[in-house]
Amino acid sequence: MEYNFREIEANWREFWAKNKTFAAKDHSDLPKYYVLDMFPYPSGAGLHVGHPLGYIASDIFSRYKRAQGYNVLHPMGYDSFGLPAEQYAIQTGQHPRITTKTNIEGGVDNQGNKIAGYRNQLDIMGFSFDWDREVRTSSPEYYKWTQWIFKQLFNSYYDETQDKAVAVSDLIAEFEANGNANVKATTDYEGSFSASEWKAYSEKEKEACLQEYRLAFLADSWVNWCPALGTVLANDEIVNGKSERGNHPVEQKLMRQWSMRIKAYAERLLTGLETLDWTDSIKDIQRNWIGKSIGASVQFAVDDSDKKIEVFTTRPDTIYGVSFMVLAPEHPYVDEITTSEFKSEVENYKATASLKSERDRQADVKNISGQFTGAYAIHPFSGEKVQIWIGDYVLASYGTGAVMAVPCGDQRDWDFAKHFEIEIINIFEGVDISEGAHTEKEGTIANSDFLSGLKVKKAMKLAIYEIETRGFGKGKTNYRLRDAVFSRQRYWGEPFPVYYKNDIPYLVDDANLPVTLPDVDKYLPTEEGEPPLARATQEAWGDDFAGDRMDFNTMPGWAGSSWYFLRYMDPHNENEFVSKEKVEYWKNVDLYIGGAEHATGHLLYSRFWTKFLHDLGHLPFDEPFQKMINQGMILGRSSFVYKKTLSIKTSDKNTKNRKAITLKDSPLILPKDTNTFYSFNKIPSKEALIEEIEKLNPGHISGSFNDYIDEICLTPFRVAIKYIENDVLDIEAASSDPIFDFLQGAEFIFEDDGTYICGHEVEKMSKSKYNVQTPDELVEKFGADTLRMYEMFLGPLEQSKPWDTQGINGVHNFLRKAWRLVHNRDGDFIVTEGEPTKEALKTLHKTIKKVGDDLDRFSFNTGVSNFMICVNELTEQKCTNKAIIEQFVVLLSSYAPHMCEELWVILGNEAGTVGTQPFPTFNPDHLIEANHKYPVSFNGKMRFMLELPRTLSKEEIEKEVLAHEIAQKWLDGKAPKKVIVVPGRIVNVVI
């Protein structure tokens, strides 16, 4: 029988599905192991070969863990709320629910495109997912519990005394008993009230106060508003001042929004990182994002005013270096403190600053701007008057939105002072600050009263002490992490379990969850600018409707993904989000595989929610993902054909049109555009092209032409990679595709062998670049086992690498060779019983050791190499021994499960059991040899190999080596200075 992968793979997939071979048991005496993949958003474009990379690795690892005797939880689901389905709905009117279902289950979209379906695409890869546990974040059964968790957050506040989340009902009880005097909570509330005052508050006032404590709260906050998307965005959804999705501009807007008080967890999110087995790079990204800085908050009184400006500084030791203050233009005090003399200038500056987009401000780092307000602050220690300025280098959203400027110790303050000719006080002993600030946190403080003569570190401590004892402020830790905006003005997301009565938000009762997403007539904002859900009629909300109105927002994408790993443990539980018993058994994720791009979004929010649910006693752990591996991106390899229509880039920025290029006032004459395509190795050189142009422009082109013209080349056109094999273009097939009909009737300059060779470039895989490779095509051509092994063979999992199918034959051949190990030329099955040879045992055990070690360190690519070496050796040995082959099949089964199941049955074993066989045990005895081949080096350079018995002593080895004729030659009669002998390894002779 030939290796008929199509038939074999189809049969086994059916077998696994029918027998639920990979179902995880919730009750087991076996130790548990939880392997999780980041679940995908099911887009209409389907999977390309980059997506399954991580899934293949996690699948291999799951199978390995099962072989090691673990009860493995390895689920898959869909992060199925999201923008693309909604955009599609806006364009086509099709309900996102339907689009989403089609994208998952396959079918035809309403434009007639065939959709393969994520599930089908995943299935053909032979993954050992426990599909009975599938979750979809957009299903009401799932988001019921997302809403429930939101309610817990709403009903909790962060108690800083206990350092955990506590029920708001406890807080209310405390307010009723003692007011807020003894409450130490993470809050935006600044006032104080007594118990009787609290009791006198109206319901509305009470709720307004509580909102400032709740972990999920409504607040008017400056949000990132994206007009093009019609929604607010979280900080992590913005890249370079534009929306991550669609690259639209984002502006600051004050809006009433749901937020999450993630700041309360800043310190725990930071320290928790130390317990995690994640890459340093991801941990660093999170550390930077949290952005802890230690210093002091100091109050500066404003002269002739009762206002006090609070600043945060990390350098309280430099307080005597303060020569001015700067407020953010948006700072609330600006209008009040500005003197009449400077009113109009300040107004102008504020207007200019507000017009500048976030992006402009970033681009404008070099441009120093600011405006004096006319007001002065009183230095708390020296009592001197310092000018108060506003400047857009101070951000309203960080710290207190105001800084004490110390130009001698901060470069930005220094630049500002220089620019506006403000005094620069030097408070560093023996440091020259004429050319720039002294920003290092070292040196001795001078010219600073009680701080003079102290080293920076000591001065900092003393300064904070004095600031506190004299009542100017206190030591403080500041975090860059902002509270996370949790509302989105979109349709396709979780509705909030919230209704309003007299503008007071109330939660929907647990018994009435989920609040299901109502149908609407259009997926667009209302004419009044309300979110799409405002379109839903009371009937559309059905029984969910309560109060005056429902909340019109939906939750952001990260709501559902923050806890999905918990739901897999207990996906059908109707009474709890996960049962205590099950979460107690499965605990947190042991291995999480996914992209590094979620470092500041999903990975931070999941940690936040996990810690929160832990605080409430629902989870026995407070970190969701113990170990994480970030797979690299698979890049596309785009192919190009080259048409002889010259592309010219000039250093002259004004010349956009190549035909407008002029030389010595007369237009540059270019060779006529042709319809001729040059094969890659036949492309005329730049010199040849210039020569051609010279002929057309006699006397105009000189040596300076090369300086003037940056680049001159044929015009490249992309061609879909499906028409290309080993860079050879199938002209006939490509030109019959309407997208590439420009090839029809074109002339071609071929290679000498008559083929047309394409050029290529490595870039991101995308539809528009015609370089997308789907797994489906490759599975059809080579089989899933080949694709699985090839994706692993490509290189280390964590590294980005270009996709190139050229090597896939090599892996396919390996599997055929493995198949032939037990089949003769006629395809008949052949194995021999009896004792294996010593050689075969050595090969097998060497492979067991290496493959096992490779799996333990997630080195899947070297694992594939080791299988290849094993098969090469066994083939050479003509080994057909059953015992050896069986062990080999078990070893290989995690990588190539279909073929191994088949071979396992052919070998006479029970169907479907290869995956539960114990991982073969390594026996080092089989590797021990009587002799060792010593590499013998002279001065560190290997000269010859010498096989010697392992029993020899150092002295005997040295004697044998020196007596060897090649050694004699290298010694050339001289005595060696030294001989290093590492028994069982190497010999190095120093001469």
Place this chain on the structure above:
RNA sequence: GCCCGGGUGGCGGAAUUGGUAGACGCGCUGGAUUCAAAAUCCAGUGUCUUCGGACGUGCGGGUUCGAUUCCCGCCCCGGGUACCA
């Protein structure tokens, strides 16, 4: 600018604790088989070479008997972040 990764043949990559640099695969070259092609098999394949050997892991130094691996300085590429007070 700062913080993380990374730089090894024509290509993807290997070398796990400082011990034979280039495993394995692709590609390429030659040969066998074939009417021919595909497939398969065999041999070769870092560079230079006076065929003795010399050089060789981004560059320059250092430690060591021995460095892709450790240390110092620099260059380049990828990712993150950026008036963060």
